[in-house]
Amino acid sequence: MSVLEQMKETLKEEIRRAVIDAGLVHEAEIPEVHLEIPREKAHGDLATNIAMQLTRIARRNPREIAAAIVEKLDQGKASIREVQIAGPGFINFFLDRSFLTKVILEIDQKKESYGKSETGRGEKVNLEFVSANPTGNLHLGHARGAAVGDALCNILTAAGYDVTREYYINDAGNQMRMMALSIEARYLEALGKECTFPEDGYRGQEMIQIAQEIVKEEGDRLVEMMDREERLSYFQQVGREKLLAKIRQDLERFRVTFDVWYSERSLYESGEIEEVIGELKEKGYTYEKDGALWLRTTAFGDDKDRVLIKKDGSYTYFTPDIAYHRNKLARGHQRLINIWGADHHGYIPRMKAALQALGYDADQLEVVVTQMVKLYQGGELVKMSKRTGKAVTMEELMDEVGVDATRYFFAMRSPDTHLDFDMDLAVSQSNENPVYYVQYAHARIASVFRQASEKGLAASLEPEKLAKLELEQEYDLLQKLAEFPSEVAQAAEQLAPHRVVRYLYDLATEFHSYYNAHRVITEDKELTQARLALLASVAQVVRNGLKLVGVQAPERM
RNA sequence: GCGCCUAUAGCUCAGGGGAUAGAGCGCUGGUCUCCGGAACCAGGUGCCCAGGUUCGAAUCCUGGUAGGCGCACCA
Numbered sequence: 001m002s003v004l005e006q007m008k009e010t011l012k013e014e015i016r017r018a019v020i021d022a023g024l025v026h027e028a029e030i031p032e033v034h035l036e037i038p039r040e041k042a043h044g045d046l047a048t049n050i051a052m053q054l055t056r057i058a059r060r061n062p063r064e065i066a067a068a069i070v071e072k073l074d075q076g077k078a079s080i081r082e083v084q085i086a087g088p089g090f091i092n093f094f095l096d097r098s099f100l101t102k103v104i105l106e107i108d109q110k111k112e113s114y115g116k117s118e119t120g121r122g123e124k125v126n127l128e129f130v131s132a133n134p135t136g137n138l139h140l141g142h143a144r145g146a147a148v149g150d151a152l153c154n155i156l157t158a159a160g161y162d163v164t165r166e167y168y169i170n171d172a173g174n175q176m177r178m179m180a181l182s183i184e185a186r187y188l189e190a191l192g193k194e195c196t197f198p199e200d201g202y203r204g205q206e207m208i209q210i211a212q213e214i215v216k217e218e219g220d221r222l223v224e225m226m227d228r229e230e231r232l233s234y235f236q237q238v239g240r241e242k243l244l245a246k247i248r249q250d251l252e253r254f255r256v257t258f259d260v261w262y263s264e265r266s267l268y269e270s271g272e273i274e275e276v277i278g279e280l281k282e283k284g285y286t287y288e289k290d291g292a293l294w295l296r297t298t299a300f301g302d303d304k305d306r307v308l309i310k311k312d313g314s315y316t317y318f319t320p321d322i323a324y325h326r327n328k329l330a331r332g333h334q335r336l337i338n339i340w341g342a343d344h345h346g347y348i349p350r351m352k353a354a355l356q357a358l359g360y361d362a363d364q365l366e367v368v369v370t371q372m373v374k375l376y377q378g379g380e381l382v383k384m385s386k387r388t389g390k391a392v393t394m395e396e397l398m399d400e401v402g403v404d405a406t407r408y409f410f411a412m413r414s415p416d417t418h419l420d421f422d423m424d425l426a427v428s429q430s431n432e433n434p435v436y437y438v439q440y441a442h443a444r445i446a447s448v449f450r451q452a453s454e455k456g457l458a459a460s461l462e463p464e465k466l467a468k469l470e471l472e473q474e475y476d477l478l479q480k481l482a483e484f485p486s487e488v489a490q491a492a493e494q495l496a497p498h499r500v501v502r503y504l505y506d507l508a509t510e511f512h513s514y515y516n517a518h519r520v521i522t523e524d525k526e527l528t529q530a531r532l533a534l535l536a537s538v539a540q541v542v543r544n545g546l547k548l549v550g551v552q553a554p555e556r557m
Numbered sequence: 558g559c560g561c562c563u564a565u566a567g568c569u570c571a572g573g574g575g576a577u578a579g580a581g582c583g584c585u586g587g588u589c590u591c592c593g594g595a596a597c598c599a600g601g602u603g604c605c606c607a608g609g610u611u612c613g614a615a616u617c618c619u620g621g622u623a624g625g626c627g628c629a630c631c632a
Contacts, residue, residue: 036575038576039572039576039577039578039579040576040577043576047576049575052575052612052613055612056612061612062612086576087575087576088575088576088612088613089575089576090575090576133632135632170632173631173632174631174632175631175632178632200631290630291630292630294630303559303560303628304628306629306630307629307630308630309630310630311630312630314630316629316630316631316632317631317632318632321632341626342561342562342625342626342627343626343627344626344627344632345560345561345562345626345627346560346561346626346627346628347627348561349560349561369561369562369626371562371563371625371626372562372625372626374625412570413569413570413571414570414571416562416563417562417563417569417570418562418563418624418625418626419569419570420568420569420570422569422582425569425582432581432582432583432595433595434580434581436595437581437595437596439595440593440595440596441596443593443595444592444593444595444596447592447593448592448593450592451592452592498570498571499571502571502572502580505580505581506580509580512596512597513596513597513598515592515596515597516588516594516596516597516598517597517598519591519592520592521591521592522592556593557593557595
């Protein structure tokens, strides 16, 4: 637990005790004590609304209640410098400044671990994201999913969850055949043979490229292959490998890696699909109609029942997916988190229904839906079309915008905002671009340290020296640094990576403001050493925070 | 028609029961003998509409309106 968290716990306990001592209400009636950081600095470092919450039970006006509580409070116990009653009945606490310099020691001690917490208590969480079909390259929307998913994994891990990062490979089903047909057409085309492109084929450039590679590697020997099915199976196999390799390569460049790449096909091979159908039948949630096997998902709030086995005997996409989710749970994950694009959100109720039919709790599956991304370039909306395969690929995005800016821009917004991605802004190396603003804070500090070491100066952690940090802005910075672990924990609880980005931006703002107003390296050696210690802490937290969202913290830029 | 997401400043977005609703961009003016000006400081307008719950609503509920996305024996 961080120093701030410890202090808050102590203070909460102290408030509870004071409420009881004041004889306001019975112990069992006390609601949970909330401590919040007030927006307004004049309202102290921490505030509680407990007096207002108690109005109904204690049947007195909140300011009176607050006064009674304050009277019983032992201020020394929780590093409190001053207590005020304000507004409708808030109790505002002002912290003892010396307490806050402790955060510098804590950061120095924990280094890259500062920000971690135990709120997740080691709970096993499976986070599945991207999971794009191996039928083409990754695009804009996948990039958002990758940025959000990876940041969430990092944040949940930091908050003490045991996270498995997983990619589900849809390598079975119709789309794989379509992929093979598309490559076949491109292959024949590359050899100058007559062919018609399949109507719903994949028209992306990558298909042409793969076909050309195959021509290079195999020549025209596949044309001679008498058995077309055999040929298609070859294209399917090779296409899968090549496309998957490219996906993996793009993701790695984007700094995203997975613990598990789970193949849909393996569920066919292991018999788990048959198994799960058997289980659903056994539990009585299936029925036959029109030659198909249905799952009664309406029993769990879905709009309509869903087909498991089509009348041609094949499975719908849904069926292996049920087996897959069951598999993830069977592997010991208490919690499943999926990152899905908005175009799949209609799928959520049936998946939750299926899990309930299997006897699981609907809440064990949480789906973070990332809304659509609109790309703007030169002030114009960049049009995309799935049908023609014309779309901005993740690779192009990385080439043009860069990984840092792309990841920052996606992580910066709440997943459920409909995002306007301004490429000109993301590319611009100017003050308009928020990525550089945060990175610049880090580079600037690194620069100060280079200057300092030339002069033989280094940070000092001696309490007498740290006590020289007496400016209001230094105090604010220290407090901001102290909040970092709970910010991360909150981002984890709310599955909201943008909170971390927000925090970093605010921290950078406070730092830049401070840096502009005060010199770090001065004639006063002890003060210089103390300020260097403060800056080292800021740099460490910026680094740790950027790491969570997958953005680099440069020493120079 | 039904479902999900969204609606906050000119634009892009935070805030999601509490005290005077914030930030960036853009606009205007200012800071620089000094550690990196990709910086800092100052200045303006705003919670889609109507009801309801509450001591208190931008926040929760209901009903509208507008936009996005879904509504397959496709994946």
